Amino acid sequence: GAVVSQHPSWVICKSGTSVKIECRSLDFQATTMFWYRQFPKQSLMLMATSNEGSKATYEQGVEKDKFLINHASLTLSTLTVTSAHPEDSSFYICSAVKPGQGAREQYFGPGTRLTVT
Amino acid sequence: KQEVTQIPAALSVPEGENLVLNCSFTDSAIYNLQWFRQDPGKGLTSLLLIQSSQREQTSGRLNASLDKSSGRSTLYIAASQPGDSATYLCAAPFSGGYNKLIFGAGTRLAVHP
Numbered sequence: 001g002a003v004v005s006q007h008p009s010w011v012i013c014k015s016g017t018s019v020k021i022e023c024r025s026l027d028f029q030a031t032t033m034f035w036y037r038q039f040p041k042q043s044l045m046l047m048a049t050s051n052e053g054s055k056a057t058y059e060q061g062v063e064k065d066k067f068l069i070n071h072a073s074l075t076l077s078t079l080t081v082t083s084a085h086p087e088d089s090s091f092y093i094c095s096a097v098k099p100g101q102g103a104r105e106q107y108f109g110p111g112t113r114l115t116v117t
Numbered sequence: 118k119q120e121v122t123q124i125p126a127a128l129s130v131p132e133g134e135n136l137v138l139n140c141s142f143t144d145s146a147i148y149n150l151q152w153f154r155q156d157p158g159k160g161l162t163s164l165l166l167i168q169s170s171q172r173e174q175t176s177g178r179l180n181a182s183l184d185k186s187s188g189r190s191t192l193y194i195a196a197s198q199p200g201d202s203a204t205y206l207c208a209a210p211f212s213g214g215y216n217k218l219i220f221g222a223g224t225r226l227a228v229h230p
Contacts, residue, residue: 006160032216043206043220044161093160097216105151106218110160 002028004096006109013084013116020080021112023050023094029074030096034106035067038091050077050094084116119144119212123205123221130228136194138224140207145185151218152181152192153206161206165192197228 003026013019023033031052036044048058048069056069068080077096081088091113095106120143130136142150149168153161165174165181167190173182180193190207204225208218 034217043222044208044218046211046217046219049217091158095161095218105149105163105166106216107163108153108161111158113158 002096002098002107004094004107004109006092006094006112008112009110010113011115013114015085015116016083018080018082019084019114020078021092021094021114023077023079023096023109025075025096025107028096028098030077031074031099032097033071033077034095034097035069035077035079036093036095038093038111044093047079052077081114084114086116089114089116119147119209119219121207121209121219121221123207123224125224126222127225128227130197130226132197132199132228132230134197134228136197136226138192138194138205138207138226140190140192140221142188142190142209144209144212145188146212147185147209149210150181150183150190151208152179152190153208155204155206155223157204164205194226197226199228199230202226202228 005024007022033050035047038044047062048056050069050071052071058064071077093111095108122141124139151166152164167183178195183190204223206223208220211217
């Protein structure tokens with residue numbers, strides 16, 4: 001199998017502060033990781049694609065200066081929510097793709113619940 | 118533009134029933150389709166991945182089929198159990214892509230003893 005971890009599993013921060021979420025592929029190297037956001041009782045929405053060694057690509061409507069993504073190694077991508085506001089409170093989930101040709105199965109992390117007060 | 122729809126939105130059944138969950142997608146030029154399970158407050162567990170060249174995949178009591186021409190996939194759960202209670206999500210790649218996924222809204226399943 002393939003294991004993806006996230007840290008922290010939950011975090012509470014004050015409005016205006018920044019918080020960093022880590023996504024790690026534990027038993028494989030991932031050149032590509034994805035970050036999703038899920039609001040209560042809604043489905044996952046793709047925020048951005050994290051590419052090792054290059055800039056992340058963001059989906060339409062996602063502010064790149066607010067959601068900073070760094071994919072510094074083949075096993076780690078980080079998402080930093082800057083100047084967080086209560087509306088940023090959500091469940092953030094990352095996924096990682098095993099390298100190879102063609103369409104590959106994605107492996108998802110357990111998620112990080114962010115609450116901004 | 119790829120859109121994914123799941124029907125029904127919620128389902129409550131007694132234990133032992135055989136279930137069919139439906140997923141439809143608008144762009145049939147997909148490389149694969151995945152079914153996931155999500156427990157409340159948790160991440161996603163991949164259940165089945167069907168490649169575009171396949172028509173179905175099976176894992177235990179689960180069977181997923183894919184009909185690209187009609188833009189539909191179904192997840193069949195045999196002999197449902199209370200432990201099957203969760204939200205089931207299907208996901209298809211974005212139009213023109215093969216790794217970026219777009220998710221349906223999910224089917225919330227409750228299996229009661």
